[in-house]
Amino acid sequence: MSARTSSDPARDIPEATVARLPVYLRALTTLVDAGTSTCSSEELAQAAGVNSAKLRKDLSYLGSYGTRGVGYDVEYLRYQIAREIGVTQDWPVVIVGIGNLGHALANYSGFRSRGFRVVALLDADPRRHQEAVAGVVVRPFADLERIVEEQDVAIGVIATPAVASQDVADRMVAAGITSILNFAPSVLAVPDGVDVRKVDLSIELQILAYHEQRKSSAAEVIA
Amino acid sequence: MSARTSSDPARDIPEATVARLPVYLRALTTLVDAGTSTCSSEELAQAAGVNSAKLRKDLSYLGSYGTRGVGYDVEYLRYQIAREIGVTQDWPVVIVGIGNLGHALANYSGFRSRGFRVVALLDADPRRHQEAVAGVVVRPFADLERIVEEQDVAIGVIATPAVASQDVADRMVAAGITSILNFAPSVLAVPDGVDVRKVDLSIELQILAYHEQRKSSAAEVIA
DNA sequence: TAGATTGTTAATCGATTAACAATC
DNA sequence: TAGATTGTTAATCGATTAACAATC
Structure with missing residues (x-):
């Protein structure tokens, strides 16, 4: 032993x-x-x-x-x-990009119950500021650095359009975030030591389509 | 060769x-x-x-x-x-569960441009019916079978709460759907020949948390 | 003890990678 | 031709699985 x-x-x-x-x-x-x-x-x-x-x-x-x-x-x-x-402790999380998806993520109840706490919602569009989603007010993206430092945030979620995602990631990394969950359909470049995971709806659908197509072909061969 | x-x-x-x-x-x-x-x-x-x-x-x-x-x-x-x-052809898709996430998925523009077409949005809650999301009207879940048959739908997306997801999957499979993308935090049982892919926000975050925790431990060892 | 089920071994399988012959 | 870059080979690495000894 x-x-x-x-x-x-x-x-x-x-x-x-x-x-x-x-x-x-x-x-x-x-x-x-x-x-x-x-x-x-x-x-x-x-x-x-x-x-x-x-x-x-x-x-x-x-x-x-x-x-x-x-x-x-x-x-x-x-x-x-x-x-x-590591989910016996609480992980503060920031979400950047409060569009449809960002709303859905902010409202996701599974967050809190699984060791994660949304401490901030950030968006570059001033028209979204002051709006509250799931009890958290949407604030300017410029607040990122201060929030990360004050709340000791290690995990960031990117729910922006693809064009903005690399800039957001760069700012997150510069602010001290070392784990990123990326919902934008983009390939992020980050330094060593920063973990990125990616969730991509259209990639998942395309994988299903590939297998679906083969099922149809197989059926044609039989028919 | x-x-x-x-x-x-x-x-x-x-x-x-x-x-x-x-x-x-x-x-x-x-x-x-x-x-x-x-x-x-x-x-x-x-x-x-x-x-x-x-x-x-x-x-x-x-x-x-x-x-x-x-x-x-x-x-x-x-x-x-x-x-x-297989994305040179067009794949009709139904989305079931038009809550926050369903809204986000229905509005996702990457769908159309990548070979997928949302032909129906279904929800069990009558209060959501008639509402239009991204130009598609939300209809009763009971319409599933008819839509799948009429539009020859092979791919279904589940965006319901976990408790409903197995029932939805069963109905999808019975209706003839053979590929399912599951956003509910649940393990679906489906017959052979049906493909299921799973997208789970909290699992992705937990994987990040695991690595994040180890980074912190490593830092402590150095300090 | 007898039955049940874990924890581990070892074989197999699939994925990754470096290196380079083929060839434009 | 000389330089560049693909397509493939073979070695390595990591993941899965069945089987079973250990042990409750």
Whole structure:
């Protein structure tokens, strides 16, 4: 047995596993809400939409939180995963670009319940200022630096048009933000040490279209 | 040299490559708009945010569309990729759930320009009916089956709360939809042959939080 | 103890990358 | 031809999966 513990900073978790931890966390929360106290890897895997071998392998990177012959304590495992991800603490977030999408994001209730707190909504258009969305007032983009510093913001969300996204990212990085979630259909250039994740509706649809097209072709071959 | 051609239905493209083709398509469109007629794999790779070896490997699955010593004809390669993905044709799409996010999706202009056409907006709440979003009237969810059949819809977008998403997916599948883009924070169960892709804001944020947390820990170790 | 289920091993599979022969 | 750049090979890397020993 290794001396690996939860506070061991050297251990690193494969990226594919990291991407699934939030899925497990959500499944566990659903189980807790349903009053379940214990579950097997098979049950949790099903709830998360993966196979149980993968689930157990993933969990093994965190430690040994199950009991052989019994399964996992749902509440305990949920806490361990939440701690591992880092959502036992609260992450202040700024959203830039309060158009349709920005409104939707600001109103998203899943934010607060999952360890994130929208501390500011920023927009370059003065006509949007003073408007309140989900109880937060929209302020000028120029306020970015001050807000990031005062509130110690590490995560920024870009919901602007593509043309503005690189400028917004540059300003975010200069202000001290080191993690960016980009909803604009653009490829952002950022320095090393800054993480960018991208959500792109039209890319997802195009991936579906590719497979859809092949389904149709296959049907034609049969017909 | 193999007899592999663009109409060869047997050849299959790795999933990781499929997911990048839309990124290349967008980069090529940007280059076309900028008046560029030719580009090297290095230039295109940079515009797409990948390395050139990966780009060339990806393109090699489609065929040989470049010229050694010269590069790629931007317009020609763009067409070939668009055809491969299937976005030279028009894909009718229905969106179910016209809340904040549904509004944002319905208003998204990138839809139309990338081969997708929103043919219907559906919502279970009668108070939302008759409202027009981006020129399309919101109709009852009960109209789903008729619309899918009449308009030959293959792709459905779910923007409802999580609790409703499985029911919506079931109805979509029963109506004949075979590709679903799910924005609800839920794991959908669908039959074989139906593709589901998932976009989940809070999962993306949690992945960023995980890495952000490790950055902070690393800083503490140094301090 | 007997049955159940975890945590880990090892094999397989798929994706990435560097290097370079082919060739414009 | 000489220089440039593709398309492909082969090595490496990372992810998935089945199987099962460990152990509750």
